[in-house]
Amino acid sequence: MKNIVKNILKNTVAFLLMSATIFTLFIFTSCSNDVTENINLSNSPDNANSTNDDAHEPKETEPEPFDMQEPTNKLTLYTVEMTGITINPAVNIFKEMYPDVEVEVKSFSGEEYRTILPTELASGKGPDLVFSFASDVADIYKMMSTGIFVDLNHFINNDEEFHIEDYVEGAFNGGILHGKRYIMPVEYGISTWVAFRDILENEGLFEEDISTYDKLLNTMVKCHEKHKDDPEYYVMYNDYITDAAQLNSMWFSDLLKVSKIEFIDYENNKVSIDKDKFKTLMDTVKALRYPEGETISRGGGWWDGKCLLTSFNSVNNLFWGAYGSNKNNNRIAFSFPSYKDEAVADIISYAAIPSASQNQVNAYRLLKILLSPEIQGGDNGGYSYLRIGSLVLISAIRENKIVAFTKEMHIDLTDEQVDSLMDMLTNIKTAKILPSAVIKFITDEMTPYLNGSKTFDECYSRLETTLELYKDE
Amino acid sequence: MIQETEMKKSSKLSRRESLTGFLFCLPSILGMLMFFVIPFGITIYLSLTESMGNSKFVGLKNYADVLNSAAFKLAAKNTFRFNAIAIPLIMAISLFVSLLLFKKLKGYNFFRTTFIFPLVLPVASVVLFFQIIFNETGLINNILELLHIAPVQWINSSNSFVVLMVLYLWKNTGYNIILFLSALNSIPRAYYEAAELDGASQGAKLFKITLPLIMPYTFIIIVISLINSFKSFREAFILFGSHPDQSIYMIQHFMNNNFQNLNYIRLSVGAILIFLVIFVLVFILLRLRNKGGDIEL
Numbered sequence: 132m133k134n135i136v137k138n139i140l141k142n143t144v145a146f147l148l149m150s151a152t153i154f155t156l157f158i159f160t161s162c163s164n165d166v167t168e169n170i171n172l173s174n175s176p177d178n179a180n181s182t183n184d185d186a187h188e189p190k191e192t193e194p195e196p197f198d199m200q201e202p203t204n205k206l207t208l209y210t211v212e213m214t215g216i217t218i219n220p221a222v223n224i225f226k227e228m229y230p231d232v233e234v235e236v237k238s239f240s241g242e243e244y245r246t247i248l249p250t251e252l253a254s255g256k257g258p259d260l261v262f263s264f265a266s267d268v269a270d271i272y273k274m275m276s277t278g279i280f281v282d283l284n285h286f287i288n289n290d291e292e293f294h295i296e297d298y299v300e301g302a303f304n305g306g307i308l309h310g311k312r313y314i315m316p317v318e319y320g321i322s323t324w325v326a327f328r329d330i331l332e333n334e335g336l337f338e339e340d341i342s343t344y345d346k347l348l349n350t351m352v353k354c355h356e357k358h359k360d361d362p363e364y365y366v367m368y369n370d371y372i373t374d375a376a377q378l379n380s381m382w383f384s385d386l387l388k389v390s391k392i393e394f395i396d397y398e399n400n401k402v403s404i405d406k407d408k409f410k411t412l413m414d415t416v417k418a419l420r421y422p423e424g425e426t427i428s429r430g431g432g433w434w435d436g437k438c439l440l441t442s443f444n445s446v447n448n449l450f451w452g453a454y455g456s457n458k459n460n461n462r463i464a465f466s467f468p469s470y471k472d473e474a475v476a477d478i479i480s481y482a483a484i485p486s487a488s489q490n491q492v493n494a495y496r497l498l499k500i501l502l503s504p505e506i507q508g509g510d511n512g513g514y515s516y517l518r519i520g521s522l523v524l525i526s527a528i529r530e531n532k533i534v535a536f537t538k539e540m541h542i543d544l545t546d547e548q549v550d551s552l553m554d555m556l557t558n559i560k561t562a563k564i565l566p567s568a569v570i571k572f573i574t575d576e577m578t579p580y581l582n583g584s585k586t587f588d589e590c591y592s593r594l595e596t597t598l599e600l601y602k603d604e
Numbered sequence: 605m606i607q608e609t610e611m612k613k614s615s616k617l618s619r620r621e622s623l624t625g626f627l628f629c630l631p632s633i634l635g636m637l638m639f640f641v642i643p644f645g646i647t648i649y650l651s652l653t654e655s656m657g658n659s660k661f662v663g664l665k666n667y668a669d670v671l672n673s674a675a676f677k678l679a680a681k682n683t684f685r686f687n688a689i690a691i692p693l694i695m696a697i698s699l700f701v702s703l704l705l706f707k708k709l710k711g712y713n714f715f716r717t718t719f720i721f722p723l724v725l726p727v728a729s730v731v732l733f734f735q736i737i738f739n740e741t742g743l744i745n746n747i748l749e750l751l752h753i754a755p756v757q758w759i760n761s762s763n764s765f766v767v768l769m770v771l772y773l774w775k776n777t778g779y780n781i782i783l784f785l786s787a788l789n790s791i792p793r794a795y796y797e798a799a800e801l802d803g804a805s806q807g808a809k810l811f812k813i814t815l816p817l818i819m820p821y822t823f824i825i826i827v828i829s830l831i832n833s834f835k836s837f838r839e840a841f842i843l844f845g846s847h848p849d850q851s852i853y854m855i856q857h858f859m860n861n862n863f864q865n866l867n868y869i870r871l872s873v874g875a876i877l878i879f880l881v882i883f884v885l886v887f888i889l890l891r892l893r894n895k896g897g898d899i900e901l
Contacts, residue, residue: 249866253656273865278655486656572847593760597847603675604861604870 197285199492206493207235209251209258211244211267214480217317218262221500228500232493241267252279255487260494262317262482262501270566271481272397275313280483282311286495293499298519305478305562308397317501318479319517319562321555322389322467324440325452329461331439341440344390344408344468348415354439355419362427365438366419375421383416383581385442387565387573388477391469394569395602402598408470410587417581450552454544466555474555476517476562517556572597651872670873678850679858683834686765686854690772691829695822697773698780703810705781706788716785719778730775731842735759738767764844765851771843772836779832780825787821788814823893827886 206225210218215238222236237258239247244267251257252274268274283306287293295303299319306314326341334354341347351366358364367385372378390412396403421427443452443464453464469475482501484494500506507518576594579585651667654660670676701719705712722730737743738758745755758767795813804812837856844852846861855878862871 249864253866253868270865273867277865277867277869278658279866486658575845596850600675600678600847600850600853601861603673604858604865604867 197282199285199289200489202492203490204231205233205235205490206260206497207237207258207490208260208262208494208497209237209239209244209248210262211241211264212238214238214262214264217480217501217506221497221506224500224503224505225497229493229496245269249274252485252487257485257487259488259490260482260484260497262480264480265478265564266567269568271314271564272308272395272566273568275308275311276397279486280313281486281488281491282313283315283484283495283498284312286491286498287312290499298502299476299517299557299559301474301559302476302478302517302519302562305476305564306481314478314481314483315498315502316478316481316519316562319476319519319559320479321474321476321517321559322442323449323555324442324465324467325449326440326463326465327436327438327461328463330436334439338463341463341465342468343472344470345411347468348411351439352415352418358437361437363435363437365441367440367442373427375425375427376423378427379416379420379423379581382419383574384570386412386416387570389467389469391471391473391475391563391565393563394565394573394598397602400602402595402602404595404598405470406591409591412470413577413580413587417583420581450544453552454548464552464555474559476559478562478564479517568601569598572601647872647875650869651876653869656866656868666869666873667877670870670877673870675853676855676858676874678853679855682851682853683855686768686772686852687830687833690769690833691826693769694773694777694780694829695826698777698784698825699822701777702781702784702788703814705785716781719781721778722775723778727838727842730771731839734767734771734839734843759844760849762849762851764849767843768836768840768852771839772833775836775839776829776832780829783821783825783828784818787818790821791817820893823889826889830882830885 208218208222218236222234225232226234244263248257248261248263248268265271274280287295302316302319304312305316305319306312326338328338331337331340334357336350339346340350354364355366358366367382372381390408392405392409392412394402394404441452443449449464453462466474482498484491484498488494502519572594576597577590580587580590652661652663653666654662701715705715709715725733735742739745740755740757740759742758744758748755756763758764791814795817796809799809799813834856837854837860840848840852840854841857841860846857846864847853848857855874859871859874859878862868862874
């Protein structure tokens with residue numbers, strides 16, 4: 132008997148050793164010269180000017196077989212503070228509709244959320260529904276690709292009451308990755324701006340000069356150069372930030388976001404940067420920079436007709452900014468063109484159901500309430516976010532907001548003006564999130580270029596290498 | 605008959621002793637099961653499934669994915685390169701210094717304390733100290749500037765590898781020195797006295813007495829150095845961040861970043877591969893030790 136046990140042990144050790152050796156050889160033979168080639172692949176000239184043209188937009192695929200859970204009497208929701216204006220009325224409606232279900236809403240600070248959510252999701256004991264802002268996790272696309280969230284198409288396809296056409300399609304489909312609808316955008320944002328015709332004319336510019344990504348950036352640089360010494364002149368915004376470092380940082384992050392340049396094509400798992408467009412952007416940011424440590428004296432601005440562009444991210448403000456005192460049809464409202472000159476929105480908040488949830492039916496019920504006309508058309512507290520429900524959004528803005536607002540402000544809007552702005556807000560191609568993890572890489576790697584201590588190519592090469600590693604993890 | 609009764613008694617006692625022994629071991633066995641065996645089993649299970657939300661068995665697909673991943677290849681290559689350079693280097697330096705200290709040179713106690721000092725320093729302080737030294741406007745670049753030499757970018761460039769190597773050697777040499785010193789002190793003086801009587805040179809004493817007799821310790825020190833080299837990720841992470849220069853992107857970066865991304869499938873595959881590699885290395889070292897030494901530790 133002892134001998135048999137000994138033999139078994141001996142064989143097990145031999146087997147373990149053999150497999151270990153095979154694995155070791157496998158690892159180290161696969162770590163030959165091709166490593167650097169793989170990592171530097173994107174640095175090759177062929178790839179240097181690669182664009183995203185071949186990157187396909189998210190498309191839905193046929194859902195895999197799915198076992199729909201039975202309804203339960205519990206629902207746990209994790210969310211971040213500040214979402215209350217949307218989530219609280221939705222939870223109240225849910226409680227009225229399903230009085231037997233015990234609802235627990237856990238609201239965290241951003242920092243707590245970033246720590247608690249991933250740990251609990253991974254342990255399988257997390258929430259049944261998450262409702263977050265885009266920046267609340269480092270990279271939502273990476274999370275989506277782990278399969279930690281359930282494909283919402285399983286629910287939507289089995290729900291006859293649900294009609295996708297009721298929503299702003301481009302923004303709605305922003306939650307699809309690899310054909311699966313892992314997250315459901317609930318609110319989205321468009322970068323809306325107003326320019327002044329008379330100011331443009333004074334500069335020898337026309338509406339055409341701000342109509343595309345390249346032209347707009349070029350115009351901004353020209354105006355900045357021309358008025359650099361005039362403390363009352365603003366290229367962007369109409370605020371009174373006087374700290375150069377703060378202003379530089381704001382311009383950098385805002386321009387990065389509004390450009391909608393894609394850095395990682397998550398759909399095809401590849402780094403895909405339009406280098407020329409990115410360089411134009413970085414050159415613009417560099418040209419707009421003020422020497423750090425300086426205090427900039429500000430004044431004037433658009434009140435005195437000294438502001439090239441100003442942003443109005445809330446709907447009310449946009450209408451007011453565009454038409455508030457637009458006596459001579461002087462103002463031009465537009466959405467900041469993306470690097471492809473397309474209308475691309477930001478996903479502001481989204482909801483998702485974790486795969487490990489035992490109360491998925493209740494989670495979907497609450498999700499549906501979040502997408503219902505009651506919530507989509509409800510008060511968003513003056514925030515800049517647009518609700519995703521197309522029809523209710525339009526009627527809400529038109530009836531509830533514009534009417535009330537225009538009356539209050541004595542603004543007489545024509546139907547044409549309203550339609551034009553509505554078109555800008557709802558006619559979008561897609562909606563995306565630029566993950567905060569990626570923003571950090573760009574900031575870290577491109578700062579030496581902006582400071583003038585490294586060339587663009589040096590910084591770009593490092594950025595590309597870092598992103599290659601990151602997307603491959 | 606009496607013998608039989610005695611045997612039964614003895615067997616009963618032995619069984620009781622075994623049971624007592626087992627009960628004493630039970631907390632450790634449970635701990636081992638809870639914290640090592642079961643998680644290891646779960647790790648193997650996860651590594652063979654499709655995704656976190658889908659437990660479909662996919663065989664070795666995840667292994668193939670990880671092994672084909674450029675990030676994993678780079679991490680494995682760098683870890684191998686770092687260990688291949690760092691371990692021989694730390695062994696040579698620590699042995700050399702131990703031999704010098706073993707001579708009971710003047711200031712022996714001072715040097716011994718100095719070498720232990722990096723071990724007791726908190727990591728955060730060590731990293732701060734290295735930042736001051738290797739920063740773009742740090743101590744070394746200031747010295748280079750005084751010597752009219754162009755400053756070197758130590759952090760966020762391929763020179764990071766050198767910085768990490770210096771950090772590893774600085775932090776861990778002291779520990780190895782202590783171990784080597786205890787090994788050297790365990791060699792009976794009589795061997796050296798006999799060798800001296802036979803007219804043996806210093807070299808002969810070193811190669812014929814010292815090195816063979818400390819060999820079993822040496823293997824253990826190599827294993828400890830290997831483990832410590834994996835631990836140097838902590839410093840690398842604080843000093844260079846989660847995505848450092850390509851030259852020091854180690855296997856632990858790969859694992860840590862996958863943990864952050866919640867990609868536990870890849871993390872599990874990585875962990876099993878690392879386990880197998882370390883298992884093989886330690887096994888080879890132990891086999892070599894057993895073959896080479898009659899001396900028991």
